[in-house]
Amino acid sequence: MMLWITIKVALRSLWANRMRSILAMLGIIIGVGAVIFVLSLVAAAKADMMGRITAMGTNLLVVSPGQRGTGGVMSGTQQNLTADDAEALLAKIPQIRDLAPVVRGNVQAKRLAKNSRTSLMGTTVTYFPIRSFEVEKGRLFNDADCDAMSRVAVIGATTATNLFGTEEPCNQVIKLNSINFRVIGVLKSKGDQGWFNPDDQVLVPYTVAMKQIVGVDHLNEIDIRANNEADLDTIMDRATKLLRKRHHLQEDQDNDFSIRNQAEMLKTADSMNQVLALLAGGIASISLLVGGIGIMNIMLVTVTERTREIGVRKAIGAKNGDILRQFLIEAVVMSGSGGAIGVLSGFVLAAILSRVTSLQASVSLFSVALGLGFSMGVGVFFGFYPASRAARLDPIEALRYE
Amino acid sequence: MIHAQDLVKAYELGGQTVRALDGVSVDIAAGEMIAIRGPSGSGKTTLMNILGCLDRADAGSYTLAGEDVARLSGDRLAEIRNRYIGFVFQTFNLLPRMTALENVELPLLYAGKHREARQAAIKAMETVALTDRMHHQPNQLSGGQRQRVSIARAIVTNPAILLADEPTGALDSRTGTEIMQLFKHLNADGRTIIVVTHDPTVARHCQREIYLRDGRVAQPSATEALQEVAP
Ligand SMILES: Nc1ncnc2c1ncn2[C@@H]1O[C@H](COP(=O)(O)OP(=O)(O)O)[C@@H](O)[C@H]1O
Numbered sequence: 001m002m003l004w005i006t007i008k009v010a011l012r013s014l015w016a017n018r019m020r021s022i023l024a025m026l027g028i029i030i031g032v033g034a035v036i037f038v039l040s041l042v043a044a045a046k047a048d049m050m051g052r053i054t055a056m057g058t059n060l061l062v063v064s065p066g067q068r069g070t071g072g073v074m075s076g077t078q079q080n081l082t083a084d085d086a087e088a089l090l091a092k093i094p095q096i097r098d099l100a101p102v103v104r105g106n107v108q109a110k111r112l113a114k115n116s117r118t119s120l121m122g123t124t125v126t127y128f129p130i131r132s133f134e135v136e137k138g139r140l141f142n143d144a145d146c147d148a149m150s151r152v153a154v155i156g157a158t159t160a161t162n163l164f165g166t167e168e169p170c171n172q173v174i175k176l177n178s179i180n181f182r183v184i185g186v187l188k189s190k191g192d193q194g195w196f197n198p199d200d201q202v203l204v205p206y207t208v209a210m211k212q213i214v215g216v217d218h219l220n221e222i223d224i225r226a227n228n229e230a231d232l233d234t235i236m237d238r239a240t241k242l243l244r245k246r247h248h249l250q251e252d253q254d255n256d257f258s259i260r261n262q263a264e265m266l267k268t269a270d271s272m273n274q275v276l277a278l279l280a281g282g283i284a285s286i287s288l289l290v291g292g293i294g295i296m297n298i299m300l301v302t303v304t305e306r307t308r309e310i311g312v313r314k315a316i317g318a319k320n321g322d323i324l325r326q327f328l329i330e331a332v333v334m335s336g337s338g339g340a341i342g343v344l345s346g347f348v349l350a351a352i353l354s355r356v357t358s359l360q361a362s363v364s365l366f367s368v369a370l371g372l373g374f375s376m377g378v379g380v381f382f383g384f385y386p387a388s389r390a391a392r393l394d395p396i397e398a399l400r401y402e
Numbered sequence: 403m404i405h406a407q408d409l410v411k412a413y414e415l416g417g418q419t420v421r422a423l424d425g426v427s428v429d430i431a432a433g434e435m436i437a438i439r440g441p442s443g444s445g446k447t448t449l450m451n452i453l454g455c456l457d458r459a460d461a462g463s464y465t466l467a468g469e470d471v472a473r474l475s476g477d478r479l480a481e482i483r484n485r486y487i488g489f490v491f492q493t494f495n496l497l498p499r500m501t502a503l504e505n506v507e508l509p510l511l512y513a514g515k516h517r518e519a520r521q522a523a524i525k526a527m528e529t530v531a532l533t534d535r536m537h538h539q540p541n542q543l544s545g546g547q548r549q550r551v552s553i554a555r556a557i558v559t560n561p562a563i564l565l566a567d568e569p570t571g572a573l574d575s576r577t578g579t580e581i582m583q584l585f586k587h588l589n590a591d592g593r594t595i596i597v598v599t600h601d602p603t604v605a606r607h608c609q610r611e612i613y614l615r616d617g618r619v620a621q622p623s624a625t626e627a628l629q630e631v632a633p
């Protein structure tokens with residue numbers, strides 16, 4: 001009853017001083033809005049990344065060169081993974097179904113006046129099924145193309161549009177870093193995936209990529225597909241032994257390469273998300289702190305403005321605790337309203353995000369509860385000092401206040 | 403009912419000590435309607451605040467209904483004010499953004515009597531004849547109506563004593579007279595009423611008066627004296 005009328009009156013005075021209230025609540029609104037939005041963003045990015053990693057297939061292992069450097073100081077990537085390593089792995093480990101060597105780079109792709117900076121992928125025909133790419137038009141390059149170092153290219157759907165518009169790309173010639181390549185196929189679109197767009201790339205035989213475009217003799221990655229999931233551990237074991245031997249590593253030396261399976265990639269993705277969430281938490285705490293100070297400031301003003309009212313309330317029987325409670329409730333009503341507006345803006349931002357990107361951002365009940373809970377906690381915490389000042393006012397002094 | 407002896411209250415003002423009350427003794431019996439009169443600055447409000455348990459005297463003794471209130475804690479005094487005393491102020495002091503009825507309910511809510519609050523508040527509004535304005539906010543009411551609401555708020559807990567500080571000071575004389583008539587009705591019901599005023603015409607509505615000058619009880623001079631004291 002008392003609580004109810006206090007809330008009612010607090011809401012009425014919030015409304016009566018709309019502009020001031022909004023300004024006071026701004027920090028809370030931004031803080032809570034940011035929490036809601038970023039949490040939904042993180043969840044969406046996580047779901048998306050999981051989806052992508054899972055879509056790669058469960059039987060996948062990725063061999064990468066190790067980090068160079070000693071004593072924890074990383075100074076770039078080793079250049080020790082070779083096409084021979086890849087061949088040896090395939091030849092010696094029967095559990096491997098197939099594998100694809102990968103060389104990466106960036107190229108300037110050119111066709112007539114059209115120009116596009118895009119990523120280059122040098123690999124073999126096995127790469128496509130391992131990474132579940134399908135051909136939309138034309139054909140993929142094959143082992144013969146690799147052996148013969150044919151200058152043929154398979155391009156992503158976006159690259160095709162960038163270079164050819166609505167024209168037919170197959171059997172046309174494009175220049176990759178000024179070297180002529182014949183386009184033999186276009187891939188089916190997979191959809192933009194945030195920081196990497198699989199539809200915007202040019203794939204060529206790895207032999208050509210190494211010798212003629214990137215100019216290296218090492219690989220960036222070897223993608224291995226197992227016959228079945230149960231073989232992954234065996235492959236990992238045997239591949240490690242084989243590569244150590246091939247790289248002439250002593251007993252006491254660490255691996256100069258790494259082999260990761262899907263579970264580990266999921267873990268990496270998850271830790272990236274945790275960093276994001278922590279960052280969001282940091283931003284949110286700062287805005288909630290600023291918001292709390294805003295609330296405290298306006299509550300101090302309110303207490304001063306309403307000194308006389310406090311005197312009257314005490315005259316008619318309010319105890320110190322009653323006054324304390326009243327102003328605490330008002331602070332919580334204010335910060336809670338700010339929190340509610342913040343939640344709404346978080347919803348709107350998440351909806352906009354889902355509309356303009358491929359991410360499916362949705363706001364979880366947990367983050368709403370978190371946002372509201374925190375904003376109300378901020379009200380209690382930062383409202384306490386003004387409220388206790390109000391409670392301690394001397395009734396006579398308060399009644400005499402002009 | 404009220405027994406105060408040698409009350410002293412002093413204020414420091416710019417290095418000077420102002421003795422707002424300088425040894426005031428008052429005895430007020432239950433059921434009296436009494437005026438505390440005197441020129442501005444004579445200590446009337448200070449006395450009323452002490453009698454109303456809003457303030458404590460520096461020296462002297464004060465017993466209210468047999469209880470020595472000099473040494474009570476702030477919260478205990480709040481309880482006494484809530485239960486035994488109703489205040490009526492010159493400037494009404496109604497709380498904004500609350501309807502008349504909500505204002506009147508408030509003392510009962512502070513008393514923890516949530517269930518009776520609504521009914522008692524309506525009854526108090528009936529007593530001051532303002533039931534048609536119950537759901538208006540103070541700024542939608544005239545001065546006289548506001549003072550009626552504040553009287554309703556003062557009587558809603560059914561206190562023994564009503565303390566009014568210049569209750570007609572902000573009203574025109576006709577409305578002021580109506581308010582004094584209302585006090586007389588309440589007094590006829592047995593309530594003790596203390597009206598603080600500088601105005602002889604207001605004091606004339608009371609049964610007797612205590613005259614203050616410079617913080618002491620005094621005799622009014624010939625020009626200050628009431629022409630006739632109402633019986
Ligand atoms: N809180 C205070 N601080 C300083 N002086 C005060 C205070 N309250 C009252 N006084 C002084 O005490 C004297 C009596 O004041 P008051 O009781 O308000 O007089 P009245 O109500 O008769 O006009 C005045 O001189 C006034 O200035």
Ligand SMILES: [Mg+2]
Nearest residue numbers: 446447448567
């Ligand atoms: Mg006065």
